[in-house]
Amino acid sequence: MTTDTRSVNQTITSDPSSSCDVELAAGPWEFDLVAGYGPGASEDDVIPDPVVRPGQLPAAYQRMDEEDLHARIRAAKESLGDRLVILGHFYQRDEVVRHADFVGDSFQLANAALTRPDAEHIVFCGVHFMAETADILARPDQHVILPNLAAGCSMADMADEDSVESAWEQLTEIYGTEPDASGRQPVIPVTYMNSSAALKAFCGRHGGIVCTSSNASTVLEWAFERGQRVLFFPDQHLGRNTAKAMGIELDAMPMVNPRKPLLGQTEQVLRDAEVLLWPGFCSVHKRFTVAQIEAARAQHPGVKVVVHPECPMPVVDAADAAGSTDFIRKFVAASEPGDVIAIGTEINMVNRLAAEYPDRTIFCLDPVVCPCSTMYRIHPGYLAWVLDGIVEGEVRNEIVVDAEVATHAKVALERMLAALPK
Incomplete structure (x- = not known):
């Protein structure tokens, strides 16, 4: 197996609108300890502090032939059965994805x-905040594993607990803490799923909720039933697009x-606000x-x-439809043979849909391939390594959320799960 060890900072310079390293490395372990988000990352990504979660993969798995890795994964799955x-x-x-029991x-x-519920081990092939969520919702005796600890999320890193707490203090100084005559609180915090467990716990402590791109409109309706306005973080675009579709004016979304x-x-702008947007974004969808x-x-x-609703508002407005990744999948499934469909979301999903529906012309809007660089950090080598560990009785790369944080975060997550997408 070969790897491309070029600098993660190498970008396309012939086109000023390009900001991706299109020379993706076959083995992301080359970049696990490099400051940033790895091969394919956008220059728009804000480098967090600490700069990266440490990843690790033994050299034997780095050198292993791809078919040997897949054989190991299949063997481990067969050995573990319903325990995994x-x-x-x-x-x-x-x-x-070919090894996943659920894709979504x-x-x-x-x-x-x-x-x-019988699974002792939940292996989450995603990014850090997703594994945290799984751990919060799992039973105490279940182990949640993230194959590569360096698989973070640039958007999630754009809203940290200290910054949100600081913003909340300023807002409560203006709005107070007492409900209005109808019993609605001055402001309800709503965090996108793409956020840390600490911010989900913040929402749980302050009467708030978590949303996904699938149920964002249902969640905002829930929040407005309970609050006079909403603090929405970290993704400004999902918040703006969802609120606009509900009829909220842009002037009311500072x-x-x-x-x-x-x-x-x-102060007047804040008092007149209905949705307060955080300055976060997805570097892939922003393109x-x-x-x-x-x-x-x-x-x-x-x-x-x-397109995905994490795209900027003008893009969503110009598209024929916008929705979550599952919405996009269903949109394609409902199309007819011969249809031509342009999709504004992550390239792996677009390519998978194109392969699934060869009788349609399906392509990505962005001519410069820009994958989710952190999702890309999950490689069969990491998956084989953590599964071999389970078979050998060793839990590798377990994600464990602090008990107090998990208690409050679970409140907000259970509210999310009850807010079914329309």
């Missing part, structure tokens, strides 16, 4: 884990800056543009364009 469940996110590479988006996988007095706004949609329509008259 493997969850795979839609954005995972095909060579990992964050909401679906959170529910899927609950359907296998973006806050926790590092500035009054969060970078005037999609209206110009890409116009180019697709020019090249393919009659093309159907579907």
